[in-house]
Amino acid sequence: MKMAKTLYDKIWEMHEVRRDDDGTGLLYIDRHLVHEVTSPQAFEGLEIAQRSLWRKRSILAVPDHNVPTTGLEHGITDPVARLQVDTLNQNCDKYELTEFKMGDVRQGIVHVIGPEQGATLPGMTVVCGDSHTSTHGAFAALAFGIGTSEVEHVMATQCLIQKKSRNMRVTVDGAVADGITAKDIVLHIIGVIGTAGGTGCTIEFTGEAITNLSMEGRMTVCNMTIEAGARAGLIACDQTTLDYIRGRPFSPQDETWDQAVACWSDLHSDPGALFDREVVIDASDIAPQVTWGTSPEMVCSVRQNIPDPAREQDPIKAGGMQTALDYMGLEANMPFDQVIVDKIFIGSCTNSRIEDLRAAAAVIKGRKIADSIKLAMVVPGSGLIKQQAEDEGLDRIFIEAGFEWREPGCSMCLGMNADQLKPGERCASTSNRNFEGRQGQGGRTHLVSPAMAAAAAVEGHFVDVREI
């Protein structure tokens, strides 16, 4: 009998070039996504060592972290940021790599454009010098973030030196209630297993609530796998995956399509495959989520009150909770509807795809943002998404409600450009990290779904989106 294998085992085996006795393997990389922040030192390293690029067409490059989201006609005004983007352009020109430059409608956040172009395919290994590369795992691709030294390593050898990680499975059983989104599912999972819960593992997500998700939703879940400590998340390939990929610019065409589909049909864990760790979550337990602290695991249902450190047994944890509450300017036991929000950010590689914009627009439609909101912005994940949203009239809905409709990029997810929180400002954000200072020094980030961010914009405070 054939040994039952996990999806991770299968993809690993397909890509293992060689293995040492101690288990250190050389893993072949299919797709290398590149952006401006983590690549300049890698290109420089190649040059110093006089090494060439092994497989140029595996690379797809795009500037995203530094690009401005307004006034594109002026270019990048920050000289340091401009140098970084110029450096990417020069490197891509020099080595003749595919790059979607600023001004190209295909430009956008690296993890949005890969799938959008069909450059992320099932069974691939996908890497990028960015931790949210885990996003691409939604396509049954083994995708993970790497550091700059590894970026250079992949450029030079098309391989990575890796040891296999452990297998973990998170099953979300049953269907979620109406109004519960992929973001709520993944925030809830992180709340249950913790930000180090998946360390050393690749997490496969299964269960009805996961397979019911669209590709956009699956990408949201896999995107935040890194916030659960795992470098990679995976979801098996099924009809939803194929329907999404078919006909995209980088996807296989004609007879190779059928050949590819036949091969992809094996991209799931075999029945009886063994996992090192299993977590089962009941989908019906999931309510709309809001983070209250400075780590994504500091999350709860919007219907609960802000947790009380006094009720935490572990003194180190209680201390951490109090530090977080102090930073966030929150009191223990406070209800979420008393937490007043200053800014709204709908965007990032977690939630900037067309479905996310539709979900937020559905809540906003015919309403206005609350007077207390200083800035509400929508930053589509790519130029193509922006265009599609405009074709559907979503931009009008946002603008009429008082939102700003911006150009694509990472924007206030990390505030490397001008889009930042000021000290003490509180933001309902659809991004993935609520770390201290992430969105601007002293800024206070609450992670939510697009619909919940839209509801907070309308009410001026957090509220269960199902009740407005």
Place this chain on the structure above:
Amino acid sequence: MEKFEKFSGVVAAIDRPNIDTDAIIPKQYLKSIKRSGFGINLFDDWRYLDPGEPGQDHSERRLNPDFVLNRDPCKHAQILLARENFACGSSREHAVWALMDFGIKVVIAPSFADIFYNNSFKNGLLPIALDSGLVDQLFNEFEANEGYLLGIDLEKQVVVDANGIEMEFDLDEFRKYCLLNGFDDIGLTMQYAETIKAFERKYYQNMPWLN
């Protein structure tokens, strides 16, 4: 990469779990296209009282007197002691570069985030995972002794305290070998260039749509 030699160095401790790479080196400094010069902005938000921007003269900024790396002798620390899930978050290798540029050669914590752990070895920084009980003890010792020192012996895989007590740590053989010899991964992988080419021939024959 330099060879990792046995040494004894000053310890600095930061008593927080889940220290993320955004805290280690804030985003504004990631705009640099160099690998060096990040040390002055290590833990920037905690280290300085006023906000900082790249390109400014950081020696003019107000230091936070309470932050451990601003105090003597910890400002010369070579060993950083921290809590679990150290360096979670972003994959930025700049976090490793900033620690090393400051002078840190070893980080001791109960656990590390995967990407940071991996990045460390590529640059000659040694992350040592010790049992959390031992880490608790080290924190106590650090609090009780000004100018607390620890010795690191990579060959023997031990941390040695002032009383000569040795604490063993686990380490992958391959990583240890690379650190001790200062080997560069790319050079090692290039030895297998023919194996990679042979792999590719078969691979693209089976999966022509990827070619």
